[in-house]
Amino acid sequence: MKILGIETSCDETAAAIVEDGRRVVSNVVYTQIPLHVPYGGVVPEIASRAHIEKISEVVRAALVEKVDAVAVTYGPGLSPALIVGLNAAKGLAKSLGVPLFGINHIEAHLHTPFLDSDMEPSEMVPALGLAISGGHTTWVDMPQYGVYNVVGQTLDDAAGEAFDKAAKLLGLGYPGGPKVDKISREYVGDFIPFPKGRPREGVSALAGLPAECCVSFSGLKTALLRYVQKEGGAEALAAAGKIPQIVASYQEAIVQAVADRTLTALKRRKCKSLIVGGGVSLNSRLRTVLGEVCKRAGVKLLMAQPKYCGDNGAMIAALAYYRRNKSGEEAMRLDVSPSLDFEA
DSSP states (O other): OEEEEEEOSSSEEEEEEEETTTEEEEEEEEEOHHHHGGGTSOOHHHHHHHHHHHHHHHHHHHOOSOOSEEEEEEESSOHHHHHHHHHHHHHHHHHHTOOEEEEEHHHHHTTGGGTTOOOOGGGSOSEEEEEESSSOEEEEEESSTTOOEEEEEBSSSOHHHHHHHHHHHTTOOSSHHHHHHHHHHTOOSOOOOOOOOOOOHHHHHHTTSOGGGOBOOHHHHHHHHHHHHHTTOHHHHHHTTOHHHHHHHHHHHHHHHHHHHHHHHHHTSOOSEEEEESGGGGOHHHHHHHHHHHHHHTOEEEEOOGGGTSSOHHHHHHHHHHOTTSBHHHHHTOOOOTTOOOOO
């Protein structure tokens, strides 16, 4: 079965065809990063307008073969951006006379390790899933493929957002994650002891989750801000050549916080694998440290190829093959759901 997937949840206009949930036939992504660089982050109105301008071109480029269905992200994400993709997918499904499938963007990220892979998802569970991106840092128990129970999450900023805010404070530009990763790879030396993102017990209780399985990066961001102010500002630190140490130390604090919660969650359940998806999973230090965590826990680490870590249509099309639960007329009645959570 060949499915066309359309993804417009944030600042990537993407479409792809995937056969039988794993073989990627085509994968086209138009990135809007240059449009948002002057603003230091994604501007919803600009993102929506760019999706409108590019969606037809991207879909045409991806439609290299006849498809049996169309799948589209309906949440979570930016409402104006989601609307463009959802409406385009509805019209396309109608014109082609094929079913439409509504797909959860974050759940799709957890399918990315299976793209262009021989692994059968149902054989990799029970598993712990980690969705880590600009908008999410969430741990989910996966007793079966397609069944989710949130066991931990960030209580404020997601890891990707924390990287972007640090990069902005230090004058490194947008997007911050790749810049932080690159600078950190080149640094050799001692780390500044920034806080490791452990939330207060009472705060995590408000979310109904144990503190030891949650993260909070607000304290880390404050610590970085105070450090920069104490040292005379970002320009003074750059002139003194201290930016690499600061960036590497900040990244290490985030990575170790995620690793610590991941190991704790793995110890609390019997898993075959750790399934990681989302844009931050491209971070080289995180990939190394999670490999060490999985070795200690005795589980298999499943991560996507780098080209599938960011937002893409292939993950939407692939997941639709396995999760055809919102289809047909039900999907045609779907509205966007910007705050969509995991669904069983």
